[in-house]
Amino acid sequence: MYGKDDWIVFGHFGVYQYSLIDWDLAIILLRNPVKRLLSHYRYFKQKNDFPPAAISRHPELKNVLNGTM
Numbered sequence: 001m002y003g004k005d006d007w008i009v010f011g012h013f014g015v016y017q018y019s020l021i022d023w024d025l026a027i028i029l030l031r032n033p034v035k036r037l038l039s040h041y042r043y044f045k046q047k048n049d050f051p052p053a054a055i056s057r058h059p060e061l062k063n064v065l066n067g068t069m
Contacts, residue, residue, distance in 0.1 A: 041069075 044064040055061050063069035
């Protein structure tokens with residue numbers, strides 16, 4: 001059984017959310033920023049139906065969808 005000292009945290013969020021935890025070891029893996037940018041752009045171009053919450057989180061989305069980016 002795992003206890004509170006056996007945390008593995010992963011996902012798409014800022015590491016600052018966990019900055020107050022007293023870690024014994026913290027490893028952060030980051031993607032190549034150019035590859036991540038291209039992946040993000042292609043995803044936006046491929047999908048054309050976004051909920052309002054997604055648009056508010058990604059202000060650049062409007063520019064991608066209307067062809068100005």
